[in-house]
């Protein structure tokens with residue numbers, strides 16, 4: 065989608081849809097101003113008829129007469145002094161859904177006076193650009209026009225930002241930031257929606273290679289194949305991959321800002337299981353149906369790195385992904401197997417379907433081994449790790465676990481700013497023992513006691529240690545849904561991309577101060 069700015073009076077804008085924000089309780093003044101400048105018909109009457117008062121989430125679709133715009137979409141921002149970026153996001157989601165239903169391919173959003181709010185004009189522009197790109201996402205179903213009545217929806221190709229005065233460069237930059245972020249989330253959605261027969265582990269490596277190649281030298285990439293991983297001792301990843309005919313890999317990507325490497329290094333680790341059959345602890349059909357999406361964490365991490373490089377944020381960021389398939393065959397790992405992890409710990413395979421934590425553990429060990437002396441490493445892993453996390457908050461929030469409360473608060477706050485919800489769950493020390501094994505140091509399930517998301521987090525924490533600030537995001541509840549939810553379509557959501565970019569923005573700010 066293209067973003068442009070335009071400077072014109074409201075009534076003269078030739079556009080398929082003109083979006084205008086209105087604060088609650090100010091609608092009378094706002095509307096009559098609009099009516100006067102557009103000369104446009106009965107907008108105020110329609111607003112009162114439909115009881116449009118400017119609340120968050122309220123919208124009004126109006127067909128004006130005597131003005132250049134074909135449609136006017138009014139949308140509420142709630143009370144002026146209460147506006148937050150989170151509320152603004154909700155308001156814009158509602159507005160752009162009205163636009164989507166109109167099947168237009170071009171739209172204009174009017175600037176609004178934000179005096180007396182905590183939201184800046186740049187934030188307004190960035191969120192509008194992000195939300196318009198996210199709401200417009202549609203899965204490429206590879207559907208054929210006309211077959212079974214399918215008619216493709218026209219894409220939103222252009223969004224213009226209308227201002228009656230000169231558009232400041234801050235606002236222009238914010239628009240392009242918003243576009244970069246929306247593109248990143250949508251490319252994570254695309255990857256996660258791809259069938260496992262198409263996005264094999266080596267195809268994932270190729271996609272990562274494309275991101276590195278297109279970064280203008282800002283991202284370097286290294287790949288370890290199975291022989292290399294045997295030398296590294298990556299017994300966790302290799303055990304999971306053994307049963308598949310598709311070879312598995314371990315990817316490292318390093319983003320160095322144009323201004324040079326920083327002391328703080330954000331390290332993102334993504335679960336990249338390209339298909340999870342469960343292995344010999346085979347999943348039932350219902351549970352297996354969507355396991356092409358078990359690489360959503362890796363997709364989010366990859367898309368995040370691409371966005372960070374496009375934004376040229378002044379913070380060093382590393383990414384680790386181990387694309388692998390969990391399959392059944394004569395070579396597959398078996399329940400009861402004992403494996404030696406990259407850090408030397410021995411793990412008893414209690415269940416071959418608890419494969420994600422085995423791959424995360426080795427990736428985290430590797431990330432820690434690869435850190436340069438004098439760098440402060442902050443690890444965030446992102447994984448569709450447990451079905452159990454869905455018991456906590458249904459598909460509404462992801463689980464957050466950490467060994468460092470300050471770091472956890474920082475990530476959760478970043479999530480709040482971008483409209484991604486996390487519940488910080490306590491890692492009760494008593495639950496750690498549930499991972500004890502008879503034949504090894506650890507087993508890869510917490511047994512039948514419950515708290516499956518937390519025992520999985522404890523397993524991963526054994527490898528992260530206590531010194532390196534570490535966060536585990538269990539996104540199994542939100543990485544894909546069987547319904548539309550807020551800005552997310554049905555299917556893969558690209559969850560965590562916006563949070564991880566926002567966290568990097570936050571770290572970049574801290575870095576600039578040093």
Ligand code: BES
Nearest residue numbers: 415417418420448449450451452509540
């Ligand atoms: N990939 C699954 C978790 C999952 C479930 C993701 C549903 C998305 C939706 C993971 O590998 C898994 O199978 N976990 C098991 C662990 C158990 C065997 C200890 C689970 O949650 O049942």
Ligand code: MN
Nearest residue numbers: 340417418419
């Ligand atoms: Mn599994």
Ligand code: ZN
Nearest residue numbers: 337340358420
């Ligand atoms: Zn899995």
